[in-house]
Structure formats: C-alpha cells, structure tokens
Amino acid sequence: MLAPTRPRYGCIARALRFDSVARFILKTNLNDDLVRSLRAALRRMRFQWFMERFVTFVLCAALVLVVITAAQRWLLHMPPLSPPWWLVAPAVAVVLAWLAAWLRRVDLREVAAVVDRLGNTHDRSLSALAFGEKTTPFQELAAQECRTFLAQKNLARLIPVRFPSAVGYVLIPLATLTLLQWEARLAGDARQRLAEAAQKQVDPTAQQLEKLAREIDKSLDPNKDAVLKKLAEQLKKSAEQLRAQENGADEAAKAALRELSNLEQMLQQMQKAPASASPEEMKQLGEELAKNDATKAAAEAMKSGDLQKAAKELEDAAKQPGKEEAEKTLREALDRLAKQRELSEALKQLAKQLQQSAGDGASSEALQKLAQMLQQMGQQQGSSGKPGQQPTAEQLKALMAALENMKFGEQPESGGDSPGDGKGQLTIQSFSKPNPDGSKADGPQIPSGQPGGEHDTATTETPFGKKNDDAAGKGTDAGLKGRLGEGKSLSQLLPSTGDTSKSNRRYKELYEAIAPSAQDAVVQENIPLGSRFLIKRYFESIRPKE
Amino acid sequence: MTEAPAPDLDAQVQRFKTTFRRIHDEMGKMIVGQEEILDAVLVAFFAGGHVLLEGVPGLGKTMLVRTLAEAVDLTFSRVQFTPDLMPADIVGTSIIMENEQGQKAVKFQPGPVFANILLADEINRATPKTQSALLEAMQENHVTVGGHQHPIHQPFLVLATQNPLEMEGTYPLPEAQLDRFIFKLKVRYPSADELHTILDRTTAGTAPVVSKVLHSSDEVISLREVVRKVPLAREVQAHAIDLVMSTHPEDKYASPLAKKYVRYGASPRGAQALILAAKIHALLDGRYHVSRADIDQAALPALRHRIIMNFEGEAEGKTSDEVIAEILSINA
Numbered sequence: 001m002l003a004p005t006r007p008r009y010g011c012i013a014r015a016l017r018f019d020s021v022a023r024f025i026l027k028t029n030l031n032d033d034l035v036r037s038l039r040a041a042l043r044r045m046r047f048q049w050f051m052e053r054f055v056t057f058v059l060c061a062a063l064v065l066v067v068i069t070a071a072q073r074w075l076l077h078m079p080p081l082s083p084p085w086w087l088v089a090p091a092v093a094v095v096l097a098w099l100a101a102w103l104r105r106v107d108l109r110e111v112a113a114v115v116d117r118l119g120n121t122h123d124r125s126l127s128a129l130a131f132g133e134k135t136t137p138f139q140e141l142a143a144q145e146c147r148t149f150l151a152q153k154n155l156a157r158l159i160p161v162r163f164p165s166a167v168g169y170v171l172i173p174l175a176t177l178t179l180l181q182w183e184a185r186l187a188g189d190a191r192q193r194l195a196e197a198a199q200k201q202v203d204p205t206a207q208q209l210e211k212l213a214r215e216i217d218k219s220l221d222p223n224k225d226a227v228l229k230k231l232a233e234q235l236k237k238s239a240e241q242l243r244a245q246e247n248g249a250d251e252a253a254k255a256a257l258r259e260l261s262n263l264e265q266m267l268q269q270m271q272k273a274p275a276s277a278s279p280e281e282m283k284q285l286g287e288e289l290a291k292n293d294a295t296k297a298a299a300e301a302m303k304s305g306d307l308q309k310a311a312k313e314l315e316d317a318a319k320q321p322g323k324e325e326a327e328k329t330l331r332e333a334l335d336r337l338a339k340q341r342e343l344s345e346a347l348k349q350l351a352k353q354l355q356q357s358a359g360d361g362a363s364s365e366a367l368q369k370l371a372q373m374l375q376q377m378g379q380q381q382g383s384s385g386k387p388g389q390q391p392t393a394e395q396l397k398a399l400m401a402a403l404e405n406m407k408f409g410e411q412p413e414s415g416g417d418s419p420g421d422g423k424g425q426l427t428i429q430s431f432s433k434p435n436p437d438g439s440k441a442d443g444p445q446i447p448s449g450q451p452g453g454e455h456d457t458a459t460t461e462t463p464f465g466k467k468n469d470d471a472a473g474k475g476t477d478a479g480l481k482g483r484l485g486e487g488k489s490l491s492q493l494l495p496s497t498g499d500t501s502k503s504n505r506r507y508k509e510l511y512e513a514i515a516p517s518a519q520d521a522v523v524q525e526n527i528p529l530g531s532r533f534l535i536k537r538y539f540e541s542i543r544p545k546e
Numbered sequence: 547m548t549e550a551p552a553p554d555l556d557a558q559v560q561r562f563k564t565t566f567r568r569i570h571d572e573m574g575k576m577i578v579g580q581e582e583i584l585d586a587v588l589v590a591f592f593a594g595g596h597v598l599l600e601g602v603p604g605l606g607k608t609m610l611v612r613t614l615a616e617a618v619d620l621t622f623s624r625v626q627f628t629p630d631l632m633p634a635d636i637v638g639t640s641i642i643m644e645n646e647q648g649q650k651a652v653k654f655q656p657g658p659v660f661a662n663i664l665l666a667d668e669i670n671r672a673t674p675k676t677q678s679a680l681l682e683a684m685q686e687n688h689v690t691v692g693g694h695q696h697p698i699h700q701p702f703l704v705l706a707t708q709n710p711l712e713m714e715g716t717y718p719l720p721e722a723q724l725d726r727f728i729f730k731l732k733v734r735y736p737s738a739d740e741l742h743t744i745l746d747r748t749t750a751g752t753a754p755v756v757s758k759v760l761h762s763s764d765e766v767i768s769l770r771e772v773v774r775k776v777p778l779a780r781e782v783q784a785h786a787i788d789l790v791m792s793t794h795p796e797d798k799y800a801s802p803l804a805k806k807y808v809r810y811g812a813s814p815r816g817a818q819a820l821i822l823a824a825k826i827h828a829l830l831d832g833r834y835h836v837s838r839a840d841i842d843q844a845a846l847p848a849l850r851h852r853i854i855m856n857f858e859g860e861a862e863g864k865t866s867d868e869v870i871a872e873i874l875s876i877n878a
Contacts (some may be wrong), residue, residue: 027662071832091865116837122831122833122837122840123779123781123782123835123836123837123838123839124833124835126779126781126782126836127777127779127782127836129779130779130781131777131779131835136775136777137555138555138776138777138834139777139835141555141834142776142777142833142835143835145833145834145835146835160746161644187606344759351582368678416695
C-alpha cells in the first residue's frame with residue numbers, strides 16, 4: 001500500500017531535480033519505511049557535513065582575519081581589527097557551511113551504502129533499494145529479507161553526529177588573534193610613552209622657538225619686513241615640527257638639534273648677505289666726520305637721518321680741493337670706529353679701500369664710495385620705511401646666540417618683562433655665564449660663526465673666566481687657525497646612515513673607526529673648552545643606537 | 547501488486563545450504579583442520595570452477611579431492627604429472643579396435659580428463675605442452691582429438707596441486723592456464739592439535755567412512771543454478787569491479803603497491819570468480835543477496851594467481867597477497 005505522502009515527496013524531489021530520488025519514491029511502494037529511515041539518516045549526514053564545513057570555514061575565515069590583522073599591524077600601521085569583528089568569521093562560516101551542506105546532492109543509495117558500512121548490515125539497505133523494483137522472484141526474496149532485517153534497526157542512529165576533530169585547531173588562530181591584539185596594545189602604549197617622552201624633551205625648545213617668534217612679531221612689523229617675517233615663520237614651523245616628534249627622547253633631542261642647526265644655518269646665511277651700515281655706525285661716523293669742515297654738512301645730514309642729503313654733501317666735498325683732508329678724517333674715523341666695535345660689511349669694505357689707497361699713495365674715491373653707500377641706504381630707507389626695521393647684524397647675532405643657548409641647553413633670558421627694549425632691538429641674552437666671582441658677563445657675546453668661535457669668542461681665558469676688558473672694549477675675535485681640509489679625511493657614501501634607516505651596521509663600523517681619532521682631536525687640538533663640549537655632544541648625538 | 551516469491555525458492559536455498567554443510571562435514575571426517583580449504587574447494591565446486599592447490603607434500607591434498615569425489619558420488623580420476631607425460635595421456639587417444647566381426651575401426655579411448663573430478667597432481671612437473679592439454683577441457687568443457695570434439699560431462703572439476711618448494715625440473719604454469727582456475731589455495735601445515743587428530747585417525751582404529759551426500763550429477767547442476775540466481779545490487783557489483791581494476795597498475799584507481807610491483811592485473815575471469823564465490827558465501831550466510839563483504843571474502847583466493855608481479859616486486863619479495871590486502875583496505 002502506498003504511503004499518502006509518497007507522491008508529494010516524489011514531486012518535490014523531482015522539482016528539486018533529485019531525479020533519482022523522485023524516480024525511486026514514485027515507483028517504489030514497499031520501501032517507504034526504508035526511504036524515511038534513509039532520509040532521516042541523510043539529515044544527520046547533512047548536519048555532520050555542516051559541522052565539518054563550519055569548522056573548515058571558521059578556520060579559513062580565522063586565517064584570513066589573522067592575515068588582515070597582521071597586515072594592518074605591520075604593513076599598514078593601523079590598529080588591528082577589534083574583537084567584535086571576529087564574529088564575522090563564524091557568521092560567514094555558518095552561511096557557507098549551510099550552503100555547502102544543503103546544496104550537496106546525495107543519492108539515497110549513497111546514504112544506504114554509508115548506513116550499511118556503519119551498521120554492518122551486509123548491504124541490506126543498498127540491496128533493498130536496488131531490488132525495490134522486483135524483477136525476479138529471487139530479488140523479491142532478497143528484498144523481503146533485507147526489509148525484515150532493517151525493520152529492527154534505527155538506520156538514522158547509525159550516522160554519528162559528533163564534533164569534527166579539527167575543532168581544536170580553531171584555538172590556534174584564536175590565540176594568534178589574541179596575541180596580535182595584545183601585541184598591538186603593547187606597541188600602542190610604548191608608542192604613546194615615546195611620544196610623551198619626545199614631547200617632554202622638545203617642549204622647552206619648541207616653547208623657546210615660539211617665544212622667539214612672538215618676540216620678533218612683537219618687536220618688528222613683519223608686514224613691512226619680509227626677512228623677519230620669514231624668520232618668524234621658520235621659527236614657528238620648527239616649533240611645530242618639534243612638537244610632532246614621537247620617536248622617543250633621543251630622537252626628539254636629535255631632531256631639536258637638527259632644527260636648531262637649520263635655523264642657525266639660515267641665520268648665518270642672512271649674516272653673510274651684504275649688509276649696509278647700521279644706524280649706530282652712521283651716527284658715530286657722523287660725529288667723527290663733523291670734526292672736519294668739509295664733511296661737517298654731510299655729518300649733520302647723517303645725524304639728522306637724511307642719508308640722501310648726506311650723500312649729496314659728500315659728493316660735493318669730494319669735488320672740493322681739500323678732499324684729501326676729508327678722506328684722512330674719514331679714515332681716522334673708521335679706524336676709531338673699528339677699534340670700538342665690529343664694523344658692518346659695508347664699512348669694512350670702505351675702510352679696506354682707504355687703507356689700500358693710503359698704502360699705495362694713490363688718490364682714492366672714498367668719499368664718493370661713502371656717498372654711494374649712503375645713497376643706497378637712503379633708497380633702502382625709502383622702500384622699507386624707517387631705518388630701524390632692517391634686521392641688523394646685532395639682531396641676527398642675538399638670535400644666533402639664543403639658538404646656541406638652546407643647543408647648549410640654556411634657557412634664554414629675556415630682558416625684563418618685555419621682549420624688546422622699545423627701540424626695535426631684540427634683547428636676547430646669550431649663553432654667557434656669570435663669572436665665578438658672581439659678576440655677570442656683559443652683553444650678548446656674539447658667536448662669530450667661525451669654527452671655534454661660536455661661544456667664547458676669544459673674550460675670556462676660560463669659558464667662565466673673568467671679563468676680558470680688551471675683548472669687551474675692542475670686540476675683536478681671535479680666530480683660531482684650524483686645519484680644515486689639511487688633515488686626513490674619510491669620505492664614504494653610506495646608504496643607511498639616515499635616521500629612518502633600519503640597517504646601521506656600516507654606520508656603526510664607520511663611527512667606531514672615526515670616534516677614537518675624533519676624541520683625540522678634540523683633546524689635542526687648539527679648540528676652546530666651551531666648544532669642546534659641543535663637539536663631544538655632537539659625536540654623542542651621532543653615536544649609532546645599540 | 548507485489549509478486550510473491552516462488553515458494554520453492556527458499557527451499558532450494560535451504561537445500562543448498564544443507565548440502566554444502568553436509569559435504570563439508572563428510573570431508574571433515576577425512577581432512578583434519580583446513581576448514582578454509584574445504585570451504586573454498588566446495589565453493590569452487592558449486593561455482594563450477596577449478597582449483598589450484600599449492601602446498602608441500604603430505605598435507606592431504608589428494609585425500610581432500612578423493613574425499614570430495616566420494617561425498618558427491620561423482621567419477622574421479624587422478625593424473626600424476628611428470629615431465630614425460632604426453633597430452634594424449636590426459637585427454638585420450640584414438641586407437642584401432644577390432645570388433646567381433648573382425649572389422650577394424652578407430653575408436654576414441656577417453657583419457658582421465660573424462661571424469662567429474664580430476665586430480666592433476668603436481669601439475670607443474672609436466673611440460674607446457676601437456677599442461678596446455680587441460681586448457682580446452684577446463685574452459686570449454688570438451689576436448690578435441692583427431693578432429694572430433696568430445697564433450698566432458700558436467701559437473702567437471704579440476705583440482706591441481708603443485709609443490710612450491712621443489713622448483714627444479716618444473717614448468718611454471720602459464721598465465722593463461724592459471725587464469726582458468728577459479729581459486730588458488732595455499733594449503734598450510736596443520737597445527738599440533740590437528741596433527742594429534744590426524745595421528746589418532748590414521749594410526750589407530752579404522753578409517754572413517756565418507757557418506758554420499760549427492761547421488762547424481764544432476765543434483766550438483768541444480769544446486770549450481772540456484773547459486774547463479776542469487777541477485778546482487780549494482781553497487782555491489784561495482785565493488786567487485788573496483789577490486790579487479792585496482793589490480794591493474796596502469797589504472798587510475800590502482801593501489802600504490804599495484805602501481806609499483808604489479809606487471810599484469812586480474813582478468814575479467816577474476817571478477818566472475820569474485821561474484822560467483824560471493825553468491826555462495828551469501829547463501830551460506832543465510833542471505834539472498836550479495837554484499838561487499840562476501841566479495842572481499844573471496845578476493846584473496848580468487849585474485850592472487852591472477853596478479854603477475856614484476857621483476858621489482860619479486861626481487862623485493864612482495865606477494866600478490868600483500869597487493870590484494872592493500873586493495874581491500876583501500877576499498878573498504
């Protein structure tokens with residue numbers, strides 16, 4: 001007798017393109033119980049397949065997560081995927097495993113073969129299905145015997161449902177992900193500590209740079225002075241770059257030194273630029289020229305600040321018969337001025353020309369040169385406003401001294417509460433130390449920019465010695481004769497000497513090769529004691545990391 | 547409507563089982579131990595195949611064959627193969643005979659092959675020419691002498707023996723002849739307990755009498771027909787084919803040992819032997835269908851002489867039994 005559900009199941013099976021199953025269901029009338037049992041076994045098989053595929057896909061998804069997390073950590077330098085993202089792996093695995101398990105086409109005869117193998121039924125399920133169509137009496141006899149035998153067994157129970165053995169392997173990617181998270185957290189904390197240390201290291205320097213920039217902004221009108229404006233912007237930019245440091249205290253200190261060196265280099269270039277005479281020089285020069293009648297009118301004009309008129313008066317004086325007397329007066333005035341202070345580049349050239357003409361005995365055009373210089377200064381004065389806004393050598397040297405103080409680790413001391421003195425002059429204290437007797441060294445001691453002359457400027461016997469009246473009065477530097485370019489030099493192109501380079505073996509070798517000789521040179525050479533510290537500190541700063 | 551099974555079909559099956567057991571028991575009166583050999587010989591007998599027995603002398607091979615012939619009441623003949631044995635000594639010859647009227651005529655004198663059970667003792671001592679005389683009889687069930695075919699009455703069973711130790715002066719059976727044996731059985735040496743029993747039976751008292759279980763050859767033939775009716779599913783038959791194909795080294799399903807050490811695999815006769823033997827095993831197990839386990843049970847005796855090892859396999863001492871065991875484990 002046919003089971004009532006058989007045709008429906010057969011149609012469904014046919015609709016699902018399980019042709020063999022449909023044919024089997026629709027044509028068989030004695031194996032209904034067997035078919036039901038086998039379908040129950042098939043469901044258990046699908047569930048087992050689902051679990052096996054689930055574990056497999058979870059492993060694959062977890063492996064992908066590990067790869068992504070590792071790539072984010074070490075290649076993209078991003079924070080790793082957070083644990084909620086890990087739930088994506090089992091979610092995807094469930095969907096894929098379900099699809100893989102339920103889309104797998106299985107004939108009931110395959111299920112019967114599995115059941116027979118697991119249940120030790122001597123292929124009775126398979127034979128009962130095969131002989132269901134009953135072609136011979138012997139086949140019917142065999143099918144009857146098989147059905148009788150199988151009726152006593154629960155075929156579905158023969159299909160084991162257990163966790164796949166590979167489920168233990170899921171712990172491996174899970175542990176890997178956990179370790180990656182832990183390592184990323186540790187690395188983040190370490191990076192934050194480095195950044196904090198770097199900020200702590202560079203913060204004073206950055207503040208000083210910003211303070212210098214503010215002082216420049218306050219003391220001068222940057223809108224009318226492009227040089228000072230550029231300088232202030234560079235100071236602010238350097239301060240920002242320093243604040244962006246996050247590679248630890250050592251790297252931050254090196255970066256600060258580099259920034260200061262760059263600023264120092266920029267200031268040196270500004271110093272080297274041809275400079276005109278300062279107003280103070282012009283004032284003193286006017287007082288000297290006023291002692292001669294021929295140049296008295298020009299001196300009055302220089303005192304009053306009318307440089308165009310002074311230039312015209314000097315040209316007139318050069319055309320008068322007593323010009324030799326006027327040139328002599330000018331030469332003596334420059335000599336006295338040079339003894340009192342360091343002359344500007346323009347006056348130095350003028351004095352040099354006067355000395356050459358005096359030595360050769362030939363007549364010179366010194367007055368006309370001075371007139372031309374004054375004329376140019378007058379033109380510059382007309383273009384930039386008032387003469388006090390042009391950055392003077394003293395201003396640049398004061399800035400230089402302040403930067404050197406920063407490199408040396410000193411806090412620049414501003415004169416009073418105000419950064420300026422109200423005359424457009426920057427009052428930035430140089431690194432000069434109080435004398436051992438308690439007296440304060442005078443004024444900013446201006447580094448010359450020459451090797452060995454940045455800090456002590458040959459004004460004291462020792463870096464912190466007593467005030468040298470001679471140096472204070474004359475302001476002349478005693479240049480040290482170095483042997484730059486004369487000694488042995490080692491030049492080598494290193495592909496990995498950059499700070500961001502990871503390979504520093506050759507750099508280490510080079511450093512170890514030159515460090516002893518450099519140390520000997522610092523001790524033996526005629527280098528001022530104040531500079532020795534900086535030189536040693538320089539070599540300390542370039543020491544390769546261990 | 548369901549077609550009811552033939553009422554006598556089950557009875558035939560039961561009769562087959564009973565007969566098989568009775569013959570086995572009668573042979574067991576004379577043959578101590580060797581249960582597997584007895585079963586295999588009877589399986590071959592009811593499957594209509596021939597058996598090659600391999601074993602050292604004195605293990606009861608001849609006694610086994612003689613006992614079988616007595617139990618089934620069939621004609622029995624024995625040929626001791628020697629190097630000078632001629633084919634005519636086996637198949638028979640035509641001789642000139644004079645009748646009562648004095649007329650002379652050529653008459654075929656049948657050889658020992660014209661028996662229901664033929665014992666070819668030490669078959670490997672005969673020359674290949676003489677060995678091949680059995681080929682036609684074993685496969686076609688008739689012999690041709692003088693241009694005339696002479697049928698051999700059924701049932702016809704050849705039980706050949708060979709000694710694996712003495713190889714000098716022997717002629718190994720050609721593959722074509724080996725393939726005609728349904729089984730190759732290795733007769734093992736009896737255990738100590740079995741030897742006790744053998745000595746008790748043969749050295750004291752009287753020899754046991756073997757009763758006749760079958761009284762005519764027709765009974766044997768009818769039982770053979772019952773065996774051939776046993777059905778088997780397509781998948782089970784595919785299993786037998788898989789086993790045979792796995793012995794072929796060039797086949798994609800060949801086992802690793804077969805690929806490495808086998809020169810020639812089993813022939814289709816091997817698959818036939820597997821199926822026939824499996825059907826008998828199924829009936830003896832009380833089933834009316836063949837299972838894969840039945841086929842596996844017949845694999846060793848049915849395939850071992852059909853697998854020809856290559857030089858490398860023989861040099862390394864590999865046997866066809868190892869190859870079959872690996873194939874069975876792979877196809878389990």
